[in-house]
Amino acid sequence: MSFVFEHDVRPVAYVYAGPGAGERSVASAVEALRTAVQPAVQVKTLVASDLLAGDWASGCCVLVMPGGADLPYCRDLNGQGNRLIRAYVEGGGAYLGLCAGAYYACQGIEFExxxxxxxAGERELAFFPGCAKGGIYASFDYTRGKPARWRELA
Structure with a gap:
């Protein structure tokens, strides 16, 4: 079955791809969403300037903040960006934070x-009113692309 949209009015799942968003995390989120929701939902990326412009919120069905590093998220989105994200969520929109995106949405973080x-520090968005603590495994190093390893817990 093929869908043709003359004026594409489908909702959009946006994946943040601005500074801090890990390249592999963005690609994985986009691919997972495309597999799960297309053709009914468009999947697009946006960067800080797009988010700060605010136009994305009207057609957005979910804003995904992927893994990477949340300090650049804070640098670029504190203030106006977070006000727009909060207004979107409070208006019924969905926020999905993955890894750094989840830390970013907490009131505070203590990482490694x-x-x-x-x-470590307070976070402005604060959807979760507590402190996120991590990582779990000492072998994790996102700066080198070295994943944590599964190990049996005694």
């Missing part, structure tokens, strides 16, 4: 405390 990857 005591290591060279340490990130």
């Amino acid at each position: 405390m005591g290591s060279r990857l340490q990130v």
Whole structure:
């Protein structure tokens, strides 16, 4: 079955692809969404300037903040960006935070405390009113593309 949309009015699932969003995380989120929701929903990426313009919210069915690093999210979206995201969610929109995107949506984070990857502090968006703590496995290093390894817990 093929769908043709003369004036494409389908809802849009937006994946944030601005600074901080990991390239593989963006690609994985886009592919997963396309597999799950197309052709009924368009899947597009947006960057900080797109998000700050605010036009995305009217046709958006979900805003996905992927994995990567949340400090650039804070740098580029604190203030106006977070006000737009909050208004979108409070108006009935959906926010899906994956990895860094989930940390970003918490009131505070403590990530890899005591290591060279340490990130800690309050977060403005604060959808979750608590502190997110991680990572779980010491072998994780996102700066080198080195995944954590599964291990049996005794």
